[in-house]
Amino acid sequence: MVKKLTIGIHILAWIIAAIWIIPFLGVFMAATRPYSEINKGWWNFQPFSLTLEGFFKAQNYLSSISLSRSIINSFIVVVPATFIPIFVASLAAYSFARFKFPTRDLLFLVIVLLQTIPQQAVIVPLFNIARNLHLLNTYISLILVHTAFGLPWIILFLRNFFSTLPVEIEEAAIIDGASHWKVFYKIVLPLSLPALASVIALQFVWVWNDFFFALTLIQAPEMRLSTQVIATMATDRFFLDWNMVSAASFLVMIVPIAIYAALQRYYVRGLVAGAVKG
């Protein structure tokens, strides 16, 4: 009886897994097989042939920008929008953790506020500011916006981690004549690698996946980011070439999936640690 139940639970568990894996499998199949084979269902394996044609079609689908260029553009935004806030936040978080400031509650409130407000609630004024400063259609505007939205939760996250590090090591180093700055990057930062990994994973994926800020602040067709190019492909016409659009989707989603695969533990830990970011 108990054994039957256990087997039943295992079967149920793998059925659930199938519900989540099959759509991904479908995209992978559609991306690597010719349209004529998949337009009546990729689960038919007669005939079965492999092709990279979809990737080439996707690459040159839009005349204003190639897919690879848009992916490079995404990197141009994501890398600074990940590391600038982490650099600034780690300094701020360290001083919040070690030198007494009544900031914890305030920071927490700001973070709740930040994850609460819809992007739509800030976009019109941000759009106007960017236009007045001639920053529309520049990646700087996007990097600045993502930095501003990333800073508070990264500060709180790192502050909480720094406060768990034993102060004694740092005090010993100070007595030995090390400066606060040296203590920070020789002792605190190396000890904080797990926390930094969490923050990098979350912020990178968050910025890479963003669509709304890119859509509104980058309107020049030849400057679009990869998420915008996907959206253009999907809304361009009603009938989609699944081979082409799957190939493009595959390339754009493989980047955050790779980050997740490499830093999975840290990603999940970071997300759960306060469920601060979505």
Place this chain on the structure above:
Amino acid sequence: MVVFVLFPIVNTIYLSFVQNDGSFGLANYQKVISSSDFINYGRAITAGPPYGAFIHNMIWIMLHLPMSVIFGLLLAVLLRDVKGGTIIKSIVFLAMIIPMVVGGVLLRFVYNGDAGVVNEFLRLIGLGEMARDWLAYANTCLLGLIMGTVWIWTGFSMIVYSAGLQGIPVDLYEAAEIDGASRWRTFWRITVPQLRSATIVVVTMTLLWVLKVFDLVFIEFGGPGGSASVMAFQMYLDAFYAFNFGTASVWATLLTVMTFGIAAYMVKRMSEA
């Protein structure tokens, strides 16, 4: 922070009172709230969508929230005891990792009439006459997208509940076993109450995401005849297609007020817990 968040919010609220001709007042609110894009007044429920963006948001919450909580909890409990459970969890969580616009493309693909796996499944279980391109019809587009967000976001509630489960002291279960409590009773009397704070997090975050849903709706461009439009999407249309920053700001302000209500509730519950 002040430049990128505080000022913009205040400015948006201010702009919502300014009409295109520069006059100040409630006319924008009147215009938005009385429009059929907000609530499609007089539309019978049986007539099907579009019911208006506000109603669509509410339907989205009412359908998505219970499913996401129940599935997340079920998966967390189920996969705790299953061999390979960690792998399955990673797979389920994968949908959370991909860009939402790619999620939108993926949904289009699975719901497609001929090439979509959903319809193939219906044909397999003998419901072939139901097969159709679900997102291409006003009657089913909204429902299809809602099931899509359940698919995408269940990974989150599952992960939060899994972490919550790890925090439950083992002796509680041992005591229950000694007392001869059934599995069912243990689940309702120990597991569920112990997961209270996880539930608060799941409910709040899910509510906030569902209210702000945009990317999926953009990929369908509001659905046939606006049948899947939501407030965030209407805001975008007003701001960047009609270039009416006044009414766009009304949509944004209404959305902000709703999300702040939810956040205030969460902060209150969190400080109680």
